[in-house]
Amino acid sequence: MADDRLDIVIFGATGYTGKYVVKDAVHLCKENKLRFGVAGRRKEALEAVIKEFASDIDDIPIIVADIKDEESLTKMTKQAKIIINCCGPYRFYGEPIIKACIATRTHHVDVSGEPQYMEKMQLEYNKAAQEAGIYIVSACGFDSIPADLGIIFTQQTFGGEINTIETYLKLWTTGNVKGSLLNYGTWESAVYGMAHMNELRALRTKLYPTKLPKFTPKLKSKILHRSDVSEGWSTLFMGADRSVALRTQRFMYDKYKERPVQVQTYITFQSLFSFMMIAIAGMIFALMTRTAFGRNLLLKYPALFSYGFVSHESPKRETHEQARFSITFKALGWTEKSAEPTDKHTDPPNKKVITKVSGINGYEITSIALILSAITILKEADKIPDNGGVLTPGAAFGKTSMIEQLNKHNIKFEVISSTEK
Template sequence: MNRYDLVIYGASGFTGQYVVEFVHRAAIEHGLSWAVAGRNESKLLQVLKNASETVAADLKETPKIICDCSDTESLALMARQSKVVLNCVGPYRFFGEMVVEACVENGAHHIDISGEPGYLEKMQLNYHAKAVENGVYVVGACGFDSIPADMGQVCVKKEMKGDVNSVETFLDVSIPNIPGAAINFGTWQSAIHGFANSKDLVGIRRALYPDRLPSAKYKLKPRGNLFYCNEKESYAMPFLGSDRSVMMRTQRGFFHEKDEKPTQIQCYALMSWWNCFLTMFVGMIFSLLASNKFGRSLLENHPKFFSMGAVSKQGVPKEKADNTNFEMTLYGKGWATKGEHDQPPNRTVKTVVKGKNVGYGATCECMVQAGLVVLQETDKLPGVGGVYPPGFAFAETTLVDRLNKHDVTFQSSVIEG
């Protein structure tokens, strides 16, 4: 059976329909074969029709694979026809594992854009050994969550030359003043169930990493729940997304697989003082409701009300999404040499990552470029297969160079030492 280079699973979903456009462009650039996959042929046809108008090409004859995450045999058939599956079907907590299993068992590499630590770490725990055995790479968090942060810390590491003691990330998302939601409902739903099942994550981590990382000699202190960031001249608060958990898994990889000193990580979001207050207010209500079944039902059924308009089941309006951009600044402190250090960190590296259209632009680009790297640079990936975070998987590849050419840019410089 011939395999398509890239198969977009969930091509008719909120994100998948945009991934189609990016894969079409990549296929022309690299001479690749590709297909779309999903459970509803008419919806797939409609997506291809819409994409045809956007990219000014006839995509309606693109191969279509009909499969459903509730039908394991159909997923297996899809995987057997794929070299790399780009999995766009979330929340991954509910719909991800069966796709990963199908890919691992049937020899297809798997890329997803999950920002769900519970799912990501469970996949590593349950499928890493089998993926290694079958020569399959499974790399999650390959969208806005968490390519900028995880590949950003790899850029800091390379620019530092020596050991990196700590990395702090500061995320600034600019959202235009246009009516409509700013956050996809799927992201909201993932957060609800991630919070509700946070205790499960503790058990997964204990099984995945039974031993603690060695304690750092020079401690990185958390900055607090609300503070003024002098470096960025803005108020900030801890970023509650998946970045830190993904970055720490990459640190685990460097420590366990390459015997390198682990780096301390903290992640923050920049906001106005007023938006910090609103975020904390919504967060308190959210955490209270997400902790019980009735509250979760309220949050899922009335997202617009409980998010103060930030979330809608109708998705983010295209004009608003197109103009929602991000800038992430990473500050790494360390040394220009490796080994034991008798002096505190004396070298500071700054990496700035920028991207446009957080949800449907930068995320799609990151996913597709990650898929191309797995397809074309297998010899530069760790080992012979396995389940990895992007920073560890792609540390020795050209992913950053590829993204720099496609509007997700990484710039690093030494600002001290």
């Protein structure tokens, strides 16, 4: 790529997530001696973001680009080595940026948590990205860096061969929360994601025409249960983490002939009452996404259907500063690896390892992880496979220093325990 390009351009810098990214880019880019610019539809709004979050940096380039203007996207991507795309929902706004990045040979990272979008982009643009020599990596935020790289970390530290990993997400706050917790854009993505879940089966059939070997013991899902590694009541987590993790495991099998891990994701609630309230809201949400009328109601009245967790007003930053998360990973497997990845163990698993990823609020993690993803592509491309392609975070960053860098920025990866029978 041309040396006169900016290292990073943040597209959608005036949005809720984009502002976080600009704020954190100030010190992360300074630490790594990188130049960044901002891009969006309105110059005045971009100037206001710079004034609020990056006033101590001189001459941050401003690029005016509109998702509906192909020429402006091409001009924008020509000026960057990598685009940080904060403009979602990606189902509607992601593909034109990817097309422009391929045309101008510009790397691309985003924070999509939309499985249909991500898998469609892999199906349609992986070969083109490889030919262009660029990396396109989605899910580089809270969805799904902690979960996907947490599984990679668990595999790297297990010391044997893993059969299954169950992940347990816990969310809590350190004080009294007032106002909404989630950005409206996240809610909008969830509404359309749920509405189009039926697209996934056909997409995956095309994306992976050959099936993985079947492994034993088979991991069985548990709808509602109490886990020995996560205090409270746990149920299936319907976010993008499992989708992303399974794509990573498939990549590792196809690329490196590593035995893929069976994965199931859960979320833990402190009380049965909390679970019941969320379950009722979830059922109403799922039913309403099936019709255009129901989707319009969800989008028009988010506070009503989310118990106030989402509204049209952006969450207050002080609210997010009180938020915390952890994901606990329960890995079962064997102390010895099999000779071939398709070999089956005849004895039951004899080793259990518990690991954890924990840190600050999801939006701060999203911002830091997204920028570190971009920096890693710029600085460690020699450790990322295939010289280009549409990859998951685990596939792209599993052999880089990404986990080490996240640890340095208050996203902690640790081994809790390791036991053998």
